[in-house]
Amino acid sequence: MLGKLLKxxxxxxxxxxxxxWPAVLVLALVNRFTFGGLFQEGAADIGLPGxxxxxxxxxxxxxxxxxxxxxxxxxxxxxxxxxxxxxxGYLMHTLPVKTWQLILSKLLCGMAACIISILAALxxxxxxxxxxxxDLLGFWPELFRALGSQGVNGILAPLELLLLAxxxxxxxxxxxxxxxxxxxxxxxxxxxxxxxxxxxxxxxxSSLFSTAAASFAxxxxxxxxxxxxxxxxxxxxxxxHSAVGLMLLxxxxxxxxxxxxxxxILRRRLNLE
Amino acid sequence: MSxxxxxxxxxxxxxxxxxxxxxxxxxxxxxxxxxxxGPNGSGKTTLIKxxxxxxxxxxxxxxxxxxxxxxxxxxxxxxxxxxxxYADWMRVSDLFDLFADFYADFxxxxxxNMCLSLGISPSDRIKTMSKGTKEKVQLVLVMARxxxxxxxxxxxxxxxxxxxxxxxxxxxxxxxEKASVLISTHxxxxxxxxxxxxxxxxxxxxxxxDSADALREREGKSLDALFRDVFxxxxxxxxxx
Numbered sequence: 001m002l003g004k005l006l007k008x009x010x011x012x013x014x015x016x017x018x019x020x021w022p023a024v025l026v027l028a029l030v031n032r033f034t035f036g037g038l039f040q041e042g043a044a045d046i047g048l049p050g051x052x053x054x055x056x057x058x059x060x061x062x063x064x065x066x067x068x069x070x071x072x073x074x075x076x077x078x079x080x081x082x083x084x085x086x087x088x089g090y091l092m093h094t095l096p097v098k099t100w101q102l103i104l105s106k107l108l109c110g111m112a113a114c115i116i117s118i119l120a121a122l123x124x125x126x127x128x129x130x131x132x133x134x135d136l137l138g139f140w141p142e143l144f145r146a147l148g149s150q151g152v153n154g155i156l157a158p159l160e161l162l163l164l165a166x167x168x169x170x171x172x173x174x175x176x177x178x179x180x181x182x183x184x185x186x187x188x189x190x191x192x193x194x195x196x197x198x199x200x201x202x203x204x205x206s207s208l209f210s211t212a213a214a215s216f217a218x219x220x221x222x223x224x225x226x227x228x229x230x231x232x233x234x235x236x237x238x239x240x241h242s243a244v245g246l247m248l249l250x251x252x253x254x255x256x257x258x259x260x261x262x263x264x265i266l267r268r269r270l271n272l273e
Numbered sequence: 274m275s276x277x278x279x280x281x282x283x284x285x286x287x288x289x290x291x292x293x294x295x296x297x298x299x300x301x302x303x304x305x306x307x308x309x310x311g312p313n314g315s316g317k318t319t320l321i322k323x324x325x326x327x328x329x330x331x332x333x334x335x336x337x338x339x340x341x342x343x344x345x346x347x348x349x350x351x352x353x354x355x356x357x358x359y360a361d362w363m364r365v366s367d368l369f370d371l372f373a374d375f376y377a378d379f380x381x382x383x384x385x386n387m388c389l390s391l392g393i394s395p396s397d398r399i400k401t402m403s404k405g406t407k408e409k410v411q412l413v414l415v416m417a418r419x420x421x422x423x424x425x426x427x428x429x430x431x432x433x434x435x436x437x438x439x440x441x442x443x444x445x446x447x448x449x450e451k452a453s454v455l456i457s458t459h460x461x462x463x464x465x466x467x468x469x470x471x472x473x474x475x476x477x478x479x480x481x482x483d484s485a486d487a488l489r490e491r492e493g494k495s496l497d498a499l500f501r502d503v504f505x506x507x508x509x510x511x512x513x514x
Contacts, residue, residue, distance in 0.1 A: 001375070004374045004375060007374070008371060011362075011367070012360060012362060015362040016362075083360075087356050087357060087358050088358055088359065088360055089327075089358075090327060090352075090354045090356065090358035091358040091359060093326060093327055094325050094326065094327065094347055094350070094352050095347065095375045096344040096345070096347040096348035096375060096376070097344060097375070098344055187288060187289065268329055269329055270326070270327060270328065270329055271328060271329075272322065272327040272328065273288070273328075
């Protein structure tokens with residue numbers, strides 16, 4: 001059933017971004033000839049009208065990039081708020097599916113929208129300022145070699161970073177979902193209460209993490225410092241591995257907590273008045 | 274295994290201090306057309322939403338087709354809400370796809386034929402439809418299922434008499450006779466001829482529940498007249514000191 005839910009959420013995403021993502025790439029292509037052209041060797045003097053045209057297309061490009069990012073955030077919020085807590089919820093919550101599947105489908109779709117928007121923005125930069133394929137591909141083996149000489153695992157390290165980025169993204173989306181789920185429990189001012197809930201979650205989680213970190217440090221502070229010193233001496237990889245690992249654990253734990261409470265609220269306290 | 278399709282025991286729903294439904298216990302048999310009758314605010318919509326899982330009871334329990342409210346009960350319930358529930362980006366064919374994907378009992382051919390008879394094409398966009406057409410599409414989706422329980426929340430409220438007739442005909446000619454249909458309404462005269470059973474709700478409590486014939490015989494009046502008697506508003510008459 002999750003696959004079927006994803007099918008409709010992804011179709012909804014396709015409709016939402018059908019013009020925006022191609023627009024980013026098309027504008028990047030235009031800017032390649034206007035803005036990018038300025039940096040090419042032997043570029044001719046384009047005069048004031050040419051400079052103005054270049055400026056305008058560059059501004060439009062940035063406006064569309066900004067709009068894409070805003071639209072992505074709005075999409076993540078709206079697909080959950082309208083799709084599960086608004087009128088569309090009357091359909092979604094009467095489908096013979098489990099609540100966690102509804103939430104997971106929105107989450108995966110929201111994360112995919114965010115990732116594609118970021119990739120479109122990165123690709124657009126590469127289009128404007130073209131980097132020769134050899135430079136682009138040649139960069140990675142060099143980086144891995146450099147990291148390897150410091151004892152960093154060249155495959156595991158980027159993989160860990162990727163996992164951390166995904167966990168952090170899931171955490172951000174799920175914090176928004178939990179805030180909206182809490183906000184919907186109120187009879188009135190649901191949007192305002194969602195904002196209050198979002199801020200409250202922030203405060204609770206940051207104090208929880210700082211307390212946990214302080215307790216942990218107090219408990220085995222000296223040993224940890226010593227361990228870190230030892231690892232630092234042993235390898236950069238050890239420190240990297242520990243730091244990224246801890247951050248990944250923190251993000252994943254927060255995401256799991258948000259998911260758990262969001263599911264519980266929607267399953268046990270759903271209130272589509 | 275209960276012989277009843279729906280069993281509610283001590284069902285209570287509170288919104289803060291306000292009790293929308295109070296200790297409602299009832300059993301509904303299969304193969305019946307049941308009127309859920311009461312004035313606005315009597316708890317009809319709340320009861321229907323509890324049955325289809327859009328609200329959670331404060332107290333009490335519900336079973337539908339011997340299952341608690343959940344994916345299994347939802348698979349046998351066809352629900353017509355009192356609002357439009359689909360996304361604007363969809364076409365009618367997208368909705369057919371969605372219903373066919375999630376409900377094993379959705380009869381796509383029947384849905385397409387019903388739409389054709391209404392002059393609605395599967396490629397029509399929901400966004401461009403009038404409110405009335407959107408309501409018809411929703412009714413088509415709900416009635417094209419071979420469900421065990423149809424929950425119809427105010428299907429004839431706010432429409433003209435011709436549309437009311439169309440809606441009632443669509444319901445009567447399309448529901449599965451082994452299924453039960455629960456219709457909530459305060460427009461009694463329009464549904465009275467088709468009702469097998471009636472439930473009168475007042476301020477969240479069941480005040481009458483019996484077969485339509487038994488009620489008419491016992492009270493010596495039509496359900497419409499009985500409704501007017503039961504729910505007659507207490508007018509302020511003033512009076513001399």
